[in-house]
Every structure is written in C-alpha cells, then in structure tokens.
Amino acid sequence: MRVADLTTPALLVDAGALEANLAAMATALPGPRLRPHVKAHKTTALAARQAAHGHHGFTCATVREVEGMAAAGLGDDLLLANEVLDARRLGAVVAAGARVTVAIDSPETLRAAVDGGVREVLIDVNIGLPRCGIAPDRAGALADDARAAGLSVRGVMGYEGHLQLLTDAAERARLTTECTDRLLAAHADVGGDVISGGGTGTHAYNTACTEIQAGSYALMDTAYTAAGLEFRQALTVLSTVISTTAPAGGMPGWAVADAGLKAFGMDHGNPAVPGADVWFCSDEHLTFAAATPPRTGDRVRVVPAHIDPTVALHERMYVIDGSADGGSRGSGAGDGIEDREVLDTWTVDLRGW
Template identity: 80%
Template sequence: MRLTDLTTPALVVDAGALEANLADMAAALPGPRLRPHVKAHKTTELSRRQLAHGHAGFTCATVREVEGMAAAGLGTDLLLANEVLDARRLGAVVEAGARVTVAIDSEATLRAAVDGGVREVLVDVNVGMPRCGIAPGRAGALADAARAAGLTVRGVMGYEGHLQMVGDAAERARLTAGCTDLLLAAHTDVGGEIVAGGGTGTHAMNTACTEIQAGSYALMDTAYTAAGLPFRQALTVLSTVVSTTAPAGDMPGWAVADAGLKAFGMDHGNPSVPGGNVWFCSDEHLVFALDAPPRAGDRVRIDPAHVDPTVALHERMHVVDGDDVLDTWPVDLRGW
C-alpha cells in the first residue's frame, strides 16, 4: 500500500522517526527508569516496541487502557496514574493475573482500591499542578492508612504537568527541582521503592525520581518541539487538498484540506503545515496558505499541536517509510 491509497484524514507515523525516538529515550532512561505513558498513543503495538527497548512497566490514564494492555499480554507492571472511585474492573484485571497499581490521594480512593480488589498503590502527591494529589505533608498519614487497610504502598508519584512546556529550559529545570523536592519530602514519610514523576518535557530533569512517566516523546507534536526537546516529529495527519483559491487583488490565495477540528486536538493551538501558514480549522477543513501553491488532490502532511487528543480521535495509525505503508496499527486503547 502507498500513501496515495489511504483515505484521508489519516494518522501517519514515520517509522524511522519513531524508532529514533524510542532508541534515544531508552538510552537516556534505560529499562525501569522509564515507565512509558500509553495515554499519548493508545496503541498496544506501539507499546510492544517500547517493551522491545527494555521498558516492561507502563503508565495508564484510564481503566480501559489497563484492561487493553493486560489483554494484549503487556500486564507485567501497570500503573493507573489517575484516581478512580470504582476499582472493580481493575480488580478483575488483577484477578486474571496482571500486576496493577493505582494512584490514591484520599480516603475515598484508598477505600475504592480495597473494595475493588487492587492491593498495590502509589500515593499521588500534589507538587504544584492544581489537579489530583494530596498535600505533601499529609501523604505519610494516607500511606499509614493504606497499610492499615492491607494495601502495599509502593511509593509516591507527582506530576509537574504545568511545567512540561515552559519555554526556557533552565527555568523549567529550576521549577522542576522545586516540585521534586516536594515529592521527595513526601516520600520520606510514605516510604516504598518508587518515586515516580515527570513527563516528556522534564524527562531529563527529574534525576531524583526512580521512574519517569513520559509518553509524548514517541510520536511528538509541535508544542513539545517548540520546547526544544530532542525528539523527532514522527506523527502527522495525512490530508487531501480539496479546494484552492487563487490570489485576487490584495487577497492572497489559500487552500483547503480535508482535516479539521474532528481530526486534531486543538487545545494547544492550530496544527502546522510545513512551509505554510494555517489560518484556521473548521469541523472538517483546515484552511492554509502555502509557499508553493498546491493543487486540488495534493496530499499534505500536517503536524498536530497536541499528540494525545489527536491520536484519540482516530481508529488506526499507519506506519510508513517514505510513501510506502509498512503496517497499520489499531488505536485499540481508545474510549473508556
């Protein structure tokens, strides 16, 4: 199959760029130092490539991801790094033989783990991002309560998500160090072998963490690229130019491609067309001007600004080498 055979819009992954990203991260964070976050790609076949690079444990964002990873034989050590108030589906995965750890940050989430049949937890610590996580000074008491309830407390986790794309790398590192200090203080009270944190944007800055929960590095997007990270843009959305308008008077010409709001995660801004200027997206269209005017029927590769929600909008991704489609992987961890 060739790129021209694909129905657009279509997720396209450059095989060489993907492999380079996986290899570079494995060199930076070998083996258990990286617990790849599957929320970024939601694709068990891509997780198998990460496993082949030495990463046997995985981070998940949803119960569905945990279930899918275990069903695919990738359940050696799964962490659900989000809180849930009904852990019965997780307990069923444990009962079937997978190892599952769940994040807790309250008595309610602790009780959910007990009632659901999950026996291993991490205490989620608020290190500065106003989302989930217990205050660092209260983490030890929650760990004590978890052990008293019969749970194994494996350690702590904290996510400095608000720092992942701080443009100045030195400032990002300085702020990350402050978050890590809060996490380490909590770990002193909590105990356990794991100190988990970080993401793609801070993967090289959390040196005190025993494991890093990075995910976007494998496919990348323009927001992370703008932060100066050393990974390649592997993921694009293939689209077809369906309309063109020639320049007229003071009005420049433009082109319309068949990938719009329903093909891209837009929370980090417009996607990008290399060599062009994206004007806006509507439901099914992207309007752009290009240095070399395209023709109707031309294919364009569009770079998403946020990889995670972009992938979740598509049912499959096509792995390519140039214009050759090497493989097609289902995005099989979508949904809830």
C-alpha cells in the same frame, strides 16, 4: 499498500523517526527508569515496541488502557496514574494475573482500591499542578491508612505537568527540581521503593525519581518541539487538499484540506503545515496559505499541536517508510509522500473508556 491508497484524514507514523525516538529515550532512561505513558499513543502495538526497548512497566490514564494493555500481554507492571472511585474492573484485571497499581489521594480513592480488589497503590502528591494529588504534608498519613486497610504502598507519584512545555530549559530545570523536592519530602513520610513522576518535557531533570512517566516523546507534536526537545516528529496527519482559491482583489490565495477539528487535538492551538500559514480549523476543514500553492488533490502532511488527543480521535495509524528528511519536521505538499510504502497498520485499540 502505499500512502496514495489511504483515505484521508489518516495518521502517518514515520518508522525511522519513531525508532530514533524510542532508541534515544531508552538510552537516556534505560529499562525500569522509564515507565512509558500509553495515553500519548493508545496503541498496544506501539507499546510492544517500547517493551522491546526494555521498558516493561507502563503508565495508563484510564481503566480501559489498563484492560487493553493486560489483554495484549503487556500487564507485567501497570500503573493507573489517575484516581478512580470504582476499581472493580481493575480488580478483575488483577484477578486475571496482571500487576496493577492505582494512584490514591484521599480516603475515598483508598476505599475504592480496597473494595475493587486492587492491592497495590501509589500516593499521588500535589507538587504544583492544581489537579489531583494530596498535599505533601498529608501523604504520610494517607499511606498509614492504606497499609492499615491491607494495601501495599509502593511509594509516591507526582506530576509537574504545568512545566512540561516551558521553552526556557533552564527555568524548566529549576522549577522541576523544586517540584521534585516536594515529592521527595512526601516520600520520606510515605516510604516504599517507587518515586514516580515527570514527563517528556522534564525527563532530563527528574534525576531523583526512580521512574519517569514520559509518553509524547515517541510521536511528538509542535508544542514539545517548541520546547527544544531532542526527539523527532514521527506522527503527522495526512490530509487532501479539496479546494483552492487563487489570489484576487488584493486577497491572498488559500487552500483547504480535509482534516479539521475532528482530526486534531486543538487545546495547544492550530496544527502546522510546514512551509505554510494555517489560518484556522473548522469541523472538517483546515484552511491555510502556502508560499508554494498546492493543487486540488495534493496530499499534505499536517503536524498536530497536541499528540495525545489527536491520536484518540483516530481508529488506526499507518506506519510508513522513512522520508527523505527523516521525518524530523513533517512535510507539506509535493514531497512525494503518496509513493511511500505503508509498512504496517496499527489499531488505536486503547481508545474510549
């Protein structure tokens, strides 16, 4: 099968760019120093590639991801880095032989772990992002309560998600250190072997953490590229130009492709078409103006602004052979994408809840 045979919109993964990203992160954070976050790709086939690079512990965001990873034989060490109030499905995964750790930040989530049959927990600490997590000075008391309830407290986790996309690298590094210091203070009270945190944008600065929960590095998006990271754009959304309008009456010309709001995560803004200006997205349409106007029927590769929710909108991704530019920035129309070979098809099998 070739790219020309695909129905659009379709997720394309440049095999060369993906492998370069996996190898680069494995060099930066070898083995257990990286706990890849599967929420970024929701695909066990891609997780297996990460495992082949020496990473055998994984981070999950949903119970469904934990179940799917275990069913795929990737359940050696799964962390659900999220609070749940019903852990019975997690307990069933543990009973089937997988190792599952769940984050807790309250007496209620502690009780859910006990009642659900999960035996290992991390204390989730608020280190600056106003989301989940207990205050650092209360983490030790929650850990004591968890041990008293019969749980094994492996350590702490914290996420400086508000810093991941800062474009000033020096500022990102400075603020990450401040957040990590809060996590270390909590760990001094909690104990355990694990200090888990970080993400793609701060992976180089969390040197005090025993493991980093990076995920977006594998596929990338325009938001992380704008932050100046070293990873290459590996995923694009293949779209077909379905309408064109020529310049007239002082109005510029434009083109419309068949991938819109239902094909892209939009919380970080519009996706990008290299060499073009994206005007807006509607339900099934992407309207853009290009310096070299495309023709109706041209295929266009569109770069998402936020990889995680974009992938979750699609049922499968297609791994294609490397492009002439190495897939570093994606491509627009006229790059010969239609002739590229589809090397593999991966089901996005961790979607849903």
